[in-house]
Amino acid sequence: MRTNSQVSSWFVGAFVSVVWLALVVLGLTLLFRNQTAPGFTADAPTNWPHETRLNPVPGQSTLLMMAHPQCPCTRASMSELALLMAACQGHVRAYVLFYAPEGSADSWIKTDLWANAARIPGVVVQDDAD
Numbered sequence: 001m002r003t004n005s006q007v008s009s010w011f012v013g014a015f016v017s018v019v020w021l022a023l024v025v026l027g028l029t030l031l032f033r034n035q036t037a038p039g040f041t042a043d044a045p046t047n048w049p050h051e052t053r054l055n056p057v058p059g060q061s062t063l064l065m066m067a068h069p070q071c072p073c074t075r076a077s078m079s080e081l082a083l084l085m086a087a088c089q090g091h092v093r094a095y096v097l098f099y100a101p102e103g104s105a106d107s108w109i110k111t112d113l114w115a116n117a118a119r120i121p122g123v124v125v126q127d128d129a130d
Contacts, residue, residue, distance in 0.1 A: 053126070054095050063094040066128065069111045078113060082120045089122065097128035 048056050056062040065081060067074045078096075085094060096117040100109045109127050118125045 054124075057093045060090075061088075061092045063092050065094060065096045067096055067098050067113065067117070069098045069100075069109050069113055074113050075116075078116045078120075081117070081123070085120050085122050092122060094120070094123045096123055096125045098125065100127040100129050102129065 048062075054062075054064070063084075065077070067077065081094065081096070085092065098109055098114055098117075114125055117123055
């Protein structure tokens, strides 16, 4: 036969377990909602900045992609860019700007990723100093 203290500890344990499980489910639900919620809509600037060396083509959209020449993830981004540019031929000018820290050698910046980006029609490749 159980004593009152054993029954009380069982109820406390069960209560804590139920509360813990409810908090886990609530937390996962909030995380899922956050991941699937759309972000804020931003307005594109109406004027192109004059102090840039990138020149938009009138009548075409301009796409800017910042890339790191040593990042393995950039390979997948280049593949996606090639697909996008093939689908938008003649309607988009894309600039791929490769990160170039001060004092870095050309061989560090101009990797095979640079060459892959340069082969995509409609893409202009440049270094982005610092």
